[in-house]
Amino acid sequence: MKKLFHIPCLVFLLVFFILLSLTLGKYEISLGEICRFIASALGLGSMDQSRYSLLSNILLDIRLPRIIAAALIGSALAASGTAFQAMFINPLVSPGLLGVLAGASFGAALGMIVSNSWFAVQCGAFACGFLAVLIAVCIARIYHGDRLLMLILGGIISGALFTSLLSIVKYLADPYNQLPAIVYWLMGGLSLADGKTVMLASVPICTGILCLLLFSRYLNILSMGDDEAKSLGINVTRIRMALIFFATLISAITVVIGGLIGWVGLIIPHIARMLVGPDNRTLMPVAALIGAIYLIAVDDLARLLFTVEIPLGIVTSLMGIPFFILVLKNARKGWA
Amino acid sequence: MTMLLTAENISFGFTDKPVLRNVSIAVRKGEIISLLGPNGSGKTTLLKTLLGLYRLDKGRILFEGQAISSLQQKTLARSIAYVPQIHRASFAYRVIDVVLMGRIPHKTFFSRFTAEDMDIALGALEKLSILHLRDRPYTRISGGERQLTLIARAMTQGATTFIMDEPANGLDYGNQIKLLESLMDLGGEGYTFIKSTHFPDHALWVADRVVMLKDGSIIADGAPDNVITSENLFTLYGREVDVHLLRESFKVCIPRKIGNCRCAHT
Numbered sequence: 001m002k003k004l005f006h007i008p009c010l011v012f013l014l015v016f017f018i019l020l021s022l023t024l025g026k027y028e029i030s031l032g033e034i035c036r037f038i039a040s041a042l043g044l045g046s047m048d049q050s051r052y053s054l055l056s057n058i059l060l061d062i063r064l065p066r067i068i069a070a071a072l073i074g075s076a077l078a079a080s081g082t083a084f085q086a087m088f089i090n091p092l093v094s095p096g097l098l099g100v101l102a103g104a105s106f107g108a109a110l111g112m113i114v115s116n117s118w119f120a121v122q123c124g125a126f127a128c129g130f131l132a133v134l135i136a137v138c139i140a141r142i143y144h145g146d147r148l149l150m151l152i153l154g155g156i157i158s159g160a161l162f163t164s165l166l167s168i169v170k171y172l173a174d175p176y177n178q179l180p181a182i183v184y185w186l187m188g189g190l191s192l193a194d195g196k197t198v199m200l201a202s203v204p205i206c207t208g209i210l211c212l213l214l215f216s217r218y219l220n221i222l223s224m225g226d227d228e229a230k231s232l233g234i235n236v237t238r239i240r241m242a243l244i245f246f247a248t249l250i251s252a253i254t255v256v257i258g259g260l261i262g263w264v265g266l267i268i269p270h271i272a273r274m275l276v277g278p279d280n281r282t283l284m285p286v287a288a289l290i291g292a293i294y295l296i297a298v299d300d301l302a303r304l305l306f307t308v309e310i311p312l313g314i315v316t317s318l319m320g321i322p323f324f325i326l327v328l329k330n331a332r333k334g335w336a
Numbered sequence: 337m338t339m340l341l342t343a344e345n346i347s348f349g350f351t352d353k354p355v356l357r358n359v360s361i362a363v364r365k366g367e368i369i370s371l372l373g374p375n376g377s378g379k380t381t382l383l384k385t386l387l388g389l390y391r392l393d394k395g396r397i398l399f400e401g402q403a404i405s406s407l408q409q410k411t412l413a414r415s416i417a418y419v420p421q422i423h424r425a426s427f428a429y430r431v432i433d434v435v436l437m438g439r440i441p442h443k444t445f446f447s448r449f450t451a452e453d454m455d456i457a458l459g460a461l462e463k464l465s466i467l468h469l470r471d472r473p474y475t476r477i478s479g480g481e482r483q484l485t486l487i488a489r490a491m492t493q494g495a496t497t498f499i500m501d502e503p504a505n506g507l508d509y510g511n512q513i514k515l516l517e518s519l520m521d522l523g524g525e526g527y528t529f530i531k532s533t534h535f536p537d538h539a540l541w542v543a544d545r546v547v548m549l550k551d552g553s554i555i556a557d558g559a560p561d562n563v564i565t566s567e568n569l570f571t572l573y574g575r576e577v578d579v580h581l582l583r584e585s586f587k588v589c590i591p592r593k594i595g596n597c598r599c600a601h602t
């Protein structure tokens with residue numbers, strides 16, 4: 001039961017990081033001023049009107065959407081990574097296993113060359129993310145044999161298909177305007193995250209994570225293998241499809257908000273497992289919280305480390321690799 | 337006497353080639369049945385079809401008179417439990433969490449585990465004298481302890497029929513005996529066991545009935561003393577084995593060539 005102690009701690013840490021990140025930026029705002037701003041926004045204090053609207057602009061329109069976007073993406077990737085690792089009984093699996101990230105990247109790139117509308121890009125990313133997973137699942141259905149292995153193969157095929165389709169799109173793109181936009185998008189970043197998109201995306205992401213949480217007990221059972229899960233009375237196919245659906249939903253939306261952000265879905269579940277062990281009932285919420293905190297922190301680095309912002313996806317990969325090497329060294333507890 | 341579990345003329349194959357051909361078997365309540373057969377004879381497949389994991393090509397399986405294909409997997413899980421062969425190493429869940437998984441068939445999607453579920457799981461651990469393992473990681477206990485954990489999970493499931501795939505496989509000598517003793521104790525309490533084994537001696541020690549499977553067909557079915565004979569063992573394994581009577585009613589298997597060789601020395 002002592003494991004439940006981690007969750008309040010992490011919630012506290014998350015709130016702390018959100019407040020801290022609100023203070024960070026080109027325009028300096030102190031924590032005290034943020035507190036006064038919150039107080040006056042709630043009608044508990046008063047503040048100079050012009051100062052208030054300046055702060056409101058910086059905090060609520062610029063910084064907060066970005067921080068929330070980081071938190072949503074971090075928790076979504078960590079949760080779907082956790083679900084995939086348990087479901088595929090393999091701690092080296094990441095959310096892109098069934099091709100969702102490759103599909104969404106293609107969709108976004110396609111949207112960029114056929115339309116000028118940002119909305120079209122986002123829709124394209126979302127739809128093609130789902131399409132890629134659907135193709136993977138259908139390929140897996142063609143063959144008999146080990147379901148998990150067939151799904152992984154289907155994912156490899158579907159991922160490869162959409163990666164090559166993406167290359168075609170890049171090749172056809174106008175090299176002066178569209179190609180740089182596509183490349184930059186694929187590096188992942190939150191500079192384009194606006195309040196409206198984040199608000200819209202938060203509903204399905206939160207719902208998806210909640211559903212994965214509800215299924216966490218079944219994840220434990222699926223990780224014992226199909227035959228055992230069936231003999232425990234579980235409808236393996238149906239539950240696995242539901243899990244794949246929710247994991248795909250939230251991973252596709254991360255691409256819609258911020259492009260390709262790698263490594264989070266792979267390393268965060270490991271870190272969480274080192275903290276609380278492999279039981280998905282506690283692992284899932286802990287991983288989601290750590291993912292949120294991690295991505296907020298990394299995004300702070302990405303926007304502040306140098307005078308020019310570095311794409312977030314690059315920072316997560318660069319940080320992820322040494323981190324992963326360290327984690328693997330201590331990973332005995334989780335999956336020896 | 338009413339039959340608990342009956343397979344009627346079942347045939348099954350993963351491809352066009354059948355693994356099981358016209359197999360019929362009737363299990364009475366409280367029996368311990370040992371399934372003997374060489375590698376690839378279809379033992380594991382037969383056990384899994386009895387669990388309702390595969391769709392049969394032919395025939396049907398009845399549990400307490402009802403076709404298991406018509407029963408919900410969840411309903412079946414409350415009566416028949418699967419104790420798999422050496423476990424694929426997965427995540428390091430605590431022993432108690434693995435045992436608690438057995439309560440899943442009694443739960444709806446939204447209902448949580450209660451203190452009562454916990455008591456049932458702890459009771460099963462206590463009964464098998466492995467309560468001290470409750471908080472240990474499942475991946476860090478010995479093969480014998482892992483097998484007992486899975487039996488505890490089967491008991492927690494509320495099942496009284498256990499289907500075990502080579503439970504003694506990979507265990508050291510002491511743990512093999514310990515496991516068979518546990519089965520004997522549970523058998524005396526009305527639990528039914530259908531287990532496959534590679535050791536005819538184990539079947540002679542602890543079994544009410546022996547079923548011999550070769551190339552997907554049953555070649556013998558009956559009391560261990562009647563079925564485990566030199567002829568049947570030769571048919572099954574292609575090796576000459578003598579079955580000796582030790583004391584009044586205890587038989588042992590001794591491979592003929594090895595036995596003769598040893599006798600020549602003394």
